[in-house]
Amino acid sequence: MKRTLIAALAAAAAPLILVGCGSDTSDQSGDSAAPSTVEELAIGESPEPTGDIYHDTCNGIREYIKTLKDAGLTGEGSTPEAIGAEFANLAKAAPDWAARSEQDKNDFQRGVDAGIKGEC
Helix, strand or coil: CHHHHHHHHHHHHHHHHHCCCCCCCCCCCCCCCCCCHHHHHHHCCCCCCCCCHHHHHHHHHHHHHHHHHHCCCCCHHHCHHHHHHHHHHHHHCCCCHHHCCHHHHHHHHHHHHHHHHCCC
């Protein structure tokens, strides 16, 4: 079940995390499509994506870990570090990961690292 929840988070958050990869200066304002059911189930009431890879990743991981803790689903196999590592591995296995810039990849990993510490 824990792996399923992590996979759901990764599936829901990966598009959000990578949405800003094209340009950090683009305006992401305006109404966009409503969040998917998977996204709502996986990360609950998360902040709106900003298009900034670091902040979106950090906030997504932090909120997901908080949701797991609140639901009593944390333990030995689901420490914040384990969740962050699995999340990062799932994102890195995505077909478009190789096409991302080194800056985007670094921002993503920094976001994961900060998110597991709750330092967003």
